[in-house]
Amino acid sequence: MTRNFSKSKKRRLRLRSKLALENIKEMLNRxxxxxxxxxxxxxxxxxxxxxxxSKATGVKIPWYFKFFFCKKCKRFLIPGKTMRIRIRNRRESHITITCLLCGSIxxxxxxHR
Ligand SMILES: [Zn+2]
Structure with missing residues (x-):
């Protein structure tokens, strides 16, 4: 859907999403x-x-934070406390991230790149 926003409104929306992204990053760092x-x-x-x-403003959470959210219970995970990380070499080499709150993997x- 394309909407015709005036220039100032566009600028305001861009500023809003920029602020939202900054807030999201700050919250996650905290x-x-x-x-x-x-x-x-x-x-x-x-x-x-x-x-x-992120949901309310439509701003995506930066990709490097996505490993820290459990896909099942959606809670934020702390490495070494509520999250277990292991490297596995079976099949293709991969990392397993276990949520210690609900047990999902x-x-x-x-x-190789
Ligand atoms: Zn979980």
Whole structure:
């Protein structure tokens, strides 16, 4: 769907999504900090808020954060605390990410580049 926005509205929308992205990044960085300070609950809440903001504004969460969200329970995971990472060499080499809160496993293949 194409809409004809005036120039100022376009600029405002771009500014809005830029601000949203900055907020999302800041929230997730804070979620990591809280997680490493053992405030698991608070980091999960921050992760949820970031996801909500991303959904409400239509701004995507940066790709490098997607490994830290459980695909099943959608909670934010802290490496070494609520998330287990292992390298597997069976079949194709891959990394398995286990959510210790609900037990779901995510596989990330390692491809040669
Ligand atoms: Zn989970």
């Amino acid at each position: 979620a990591f900090l809280e997680g490493y300070r053992c405030n698991i609950e608070r980091s999960i809440i921050l992760g949820r808020q970031a996801r909500r903001l 995510k596989r990330v293949p390692l491809r």
